[in-house]
Amino acid sequence: MIHLNNIHKTFSTGKPNEVIAINNVNLEIKAGEFVVIVGSNGSGKTTLLNLVAGNILPDAGTITIDSNPVTRLPEHKRSKWIARIFQNPLLGTAGDLSIIDNFRLAALRTQNKGLTIGKNDQFKAVVRNKITTLGMGLEDKIEQPIGTLSGGQRQALTLLMSVMDTCKILLLDEPTAALDPRSAENVLRIANNLIKEYNLTAILVTHNLKDAGNYGSRIIQMGEGAVLKDVAGAEKQNLKQNELYDWFG
Ligand SMILES: Nc1ncnc2c1ncn2[C@@H]1O[C@H](COP(=O)(O)OP(=O)(O)OP(=O)(O)O)[C@@H](O)[C@H]1O
Numbered sequence: 022m023i024h025l026n027n028i029h030k031t032f033s034t035g036k037p038n039e040v041i042a043i044n045n046v047n048l049e050i051k052a053g054e055f056v057v058i059v060g061s062n063g064s065g066k067t068t069l070l071n072l073v074a075g076n077i078l079p080d081a082g083t084i085t086i087d088s089n090p091v092t093r094l095p096e097h098k099r100s101k102w103i104a105r106i107f108q109n110p111l112l113g114t115a116g117d118l119s120i121i122d123n124f125r126l127a128a129l130r131t132q133n134k135g136l137t138i139g140k141n142d143q144f145k146a147v148v149r150n151k152i153t154t155l156g157m158g159l160e161d162k163i164e165q166p167i168g169t170l171s172g173g174q175r176q177a178l179t180l181l182m183s184v185m186d187t188c189k190i191l192l193l194d195e196p197t198a199a200l201d202p203r204s205a206e207n208v209l210r211i212a213n214n215l216i217k218e219y220n221l222t223a224i225l226v227t228h229n230l231k232d233a234g235n236y237g238s239r240i241i242q243m244g245e246g247a248v249l250k251d252v253a254g255a256e257k258q259n260l261k262q263n264e265l266y267d268w269f270g
């Protein structure tokens with residue numbers, strides 16, 4: 022599904038502050054895999070997601086998504102495959118617009134899996150049903166500006182909105198870092214359910230090693246722009262919390 026071949030990315034090339042953000046990374050992520058990425062600050066995690074999303078381009082190497090060569094393809098031409106959730110809950114939705122209008126916008130942007138805009142009432146009913154499944158009571162607030170919601174509520178809705186699109190790949194860059202522990206737990210549980218329901222290929226970047234242990238079918242540790250560890254299957258499921266901590270020496 023996602024194929025990174027000998028990918029290199031250097032910032033500020035030739036300057037005193039030159040940094041090799043991604044150093045010859047080879048990575049193959051299969052359809053339906055849920056990959057968790059851990060690693061110290063500055064190890065290249067966000068840069069890796071940026072390279073997949075296409076908002077930065079590699080200096081060398083090739084990238085394939087769903088068998089399509091996309092190495093030089095700009096971000097907006099990949100967005101049909103990719104949904105992205107950021108650390109900041111304010112990104113990804115329009116705060117002044119109501120919940121329902123945000124869903125309408127999202128549905129208009131691409132052809133939609135679960136939604137046809139169709140008649141207004143019909144659209145509302147579908148969205149309300151979907152929102153009910155979040156179990157947060159937000160279905161009664163769909164006419165309210167989304168900016169009036171809490172970060173956790175907003176992050177849950179952003180997730181729902183993005184996966185109801187045509188996307189096949191979900192990129193989550195510390196999506197719960199700005200949330201309180203309970204909301205963080207709730208949002209991750211929702212993300213995990215949606216990944217399963219829509220059979221998405223997902224990458225979750227997190228500094229929370231408990232989450233890194235609990236979620237995903239594969240875990241990768243990055244360090245200095247390289248893949249240091251790559252563990253999947255039963256080995257990933259059996260990984261103990263303290264073993265994960267030991268990765269960070
Ligand atoms: N646009 C940029 N211009 C210059 N340097 C950059 C740029 N983006 C990233 N870097 C540098 O590349 C390295 C990797 O950064 P990146 O954001 O990928 O790290 P990260 O693993 O996501 O860290 P964190 O855990 O703090 O989010 C860092 O040294 C960073 O300063």
Ligand SMILES: [Mg+2]
Binds near residue numbers: 066067068
């Ligand atoms: Mg980062």
